[in-house]
Amino acid sequence: MRRRSVLLSAVSGTLTSAFAVGRSTMAQEATPDAMATHPIVGSWMVSTPAGLAMAVFFADGTNIQGLPATMPGPQGVTYVSTQVGRWEPIDERSIHFTGVQLHTDANGTLVGTVTIDGHPTVSEDGQTLRDDNPESGPTIRDAAGNVIDVLRGGPPATGVRMGVGNPGLPGATAMAGTATAGTPAP
Secondary structure, three states, X not given: OHHHHHHHHHHHOXXXXXXXXXXXXXXXXXXXXXXXXXXXXXXXXXXXXXXXXXXXEOOOOEEEXXXXXXXXXXXXXXXXXXXXXXXXXXXXXXXXXXXEEEEEOOOOOEEXXXXXEEOOEEOOOOOEEEEOOOOOEEEEEEOOXXXXXXXXXXXXXXXXXXXXXXXXXXXXXXXXXXXXXXXXXX
């Protein structure tokens, strides 16, 4: 049960970035222009086995993830911070990101961290992404920074690009009177 809840916590942040350990040739040669035009740049609503997460990938390689505020785990319910980290391109549609979540107890005491490595690929049309890479997953550490577990693989995470009037929520439709692409607001 402990491993499952930690995995679910980590998967919720999987698309979600500290610095990548292994860099591809393209990543080492990434230019600011290549970063700015990469299809990952933007806001995403990500569906994971643990629920929804929001991800923003900035053109400068910064990544911020909005996660549920609490997570069940081996130490009971812990409070989870926003996940912050970095990304770099692997190729024209794929990236590697590494992000860190802080976990605290009800008193605000740090109980550990979860570092997520993800490898999402953006679809050809640029509107969805998927991470089913076997190298994706969490590294769980205690409050002293000791590695407790390293989990890789697992269920895929999928994402939908967010847009004005389209938050990317599963089954969501634009509200009446909300402008959509090419349609002026009333």
